[in-house]
Amino acid sequence: MQKIKEQLAKLLQQAGFEVDASDFVLPPDIKMGDLALPCFGLAKKFKKSPAEIGMDILQGISHPLASLTLWRSGPRQVRNDNGVVDRAEIVGPYVNFTFKRKWLLEQILCSPPFAPSLAGLRVGKMVQGDQQKVMVEYSQPNTHKEFHVGHLRNACLGAALVNILRTTGSKVITANYIGDTGVHVAKCLWYLERNNPELVVEKGQNKAEYLGKIYSEAVRLIAEKPELMVEIADVQSKLESGDRKLLKLWKKTKKWSMNDFERIYKVLGNKFDKWFWESEEEKNGRKLLGQIIKEGKIKEIKKSEGALIADLQEYGLDVLVLIKSDGNVLYGAKDLSLGIKKFEKYKVDKSIYVVDVRQTLYLKQIFKMLDLLGYSEKEKAHVSYDFVTLPEGAMASRKGNVVSFDKLFNEVLDKAKDETKTRHADWPQKLVEQIAQTIALSAIKFWILKYENNSVIVFDVNKATAFDGDTGPYVLYTIARINSLFEKSAAAKLKPKSCKLELLAENIERELVLKIGMFNDAIKKAKTELDPSGLCKYLLELGQLFNNFYQKCRVIGENPELAGARLFLSNNVKDVLTKGLRLLNIKDVQMM
């Protein structure tokens, strides 16, 4: 669509109007035209009414349009038999342009907005891009806790953003930052050391799930007797200084958690280039802070009440404790050393953090400290997303009221299997399971990604497991339907053909084509806003238009040229849907 807008803008510029491609908007109804130019801006500039400006434009373009035969049908409309624009019409403060059908259809359908493939991703790189080197840190689960639907949102969002950045030209390094140390680990180990030092678990018990339970049990005990926190701090210190027994316990249980995370990432299709560990940054952070203090590098980092703090009040960013008065290192110290590492060791131009909205202030503090330490030239961005809550309130491992990823996934998977079996009683078990898994994942990911980053998602099992309406399976269904159409058409000796696209004369066909042309715009918006929800909405709208088209327009039984054009259009739809899903890290299906 961008190319078309540019061409129209050029036409108007030749006629002497200062119009930019970005000035055009879509008319609310396809019958009004393909593109509209609001005349408010020009009206203000020339101190005329928008309608008068519209008249001027029609007068002006009469010349370039008039290369051959131009005729006017009334003062508010011009038509032209030659060239690109078929009709330009003033409606209120807008000038609506309708393009020559053949030209428009060929512009969009024959020059897809993306190159054929990009290695591995197969989405296609749409622009050359700035080749900016970006690190995207996302998914920061804590070991010794369960992976729940809150983590799921981060994992889905991060993966989608990475694909969107890559397809628009950025060089992305993906990073996971595992919380393998800290108070939560100490609490868990403290409990295990007292109650299950040999780490005996029942057969068949999911070990990561077991750790999650231990953790919330420990939290409960400590809430009853707050003085136990002294023991926890002791465990934490001993662990950092390398107590053998604790270290052994820690390593083994950490492995349990990591095995589980890796299993889940594999199911979700998340791949990370770098793995960072809090336990490593703990040491680095302590060292770094020691240096900063010793050299008096920045005045904001100083001792206070026995702790080491960053006093950022003069920037309106409060105070952040970096090292506790009991000597244990906090998150901020670790993130500071990791933040520096990203710029120094990995040489990135931009550092993106996909982190929960509740850490907005915290990340501002980290970014400010990085600025003060000499990294003010480097770009730092916090992609904040709101969290997933339960109807009765926030989800927290501490409270033990989390909806685990497994619970949700298994529920959706069972449903997908049932649905698939009822439709395909003849399918072998293996095929059913494979397709059902893809359907289930599409449902879960799409359910999460269709919400804007800043909207709270209230977990509702019916919505998360829905397959009707605006869901992932709806998009998959549309693709499967197109595939089926191709099979049946091929049997009827019909093939996609682009030579007579002008036969696509129905309004719904034109609407569908224009929507295909908007794919790039949807991707660009997702990139600018670092929010993929608009892309989800776009894919749903495209799917809806296709299904509408499919209902109204036949392929088999029509004359081969029309059928060919419709198949060509359908193929474009399938291409965009598949690539769009790919960007969202969602796999498609051949059939379902």
Place this chain on the structure above:
RNA sequence: GCCCCCAUAGCUCAAUGGACAGAGCGCUGGUCUUCGGAACCAGUAAUGGCGGUUCGAAUCCGUCUGGGGGCACCA
């Protein structure tokens, strides 16, 4: 106490300051001797209150009400 976010149809969500505020679910009615009914069509119904800026406000500003979140030893 200070700061941030949110409030749109019965429910869940959309809408670069611009044309009659759009979807999905629900409900009512319809399509189909199914190129795949996980579908399509029609109907139903909404900008929390009060001011202001603007040619024009769901959107920007102020204020009130009602939710959520953050603010020194959690991450």
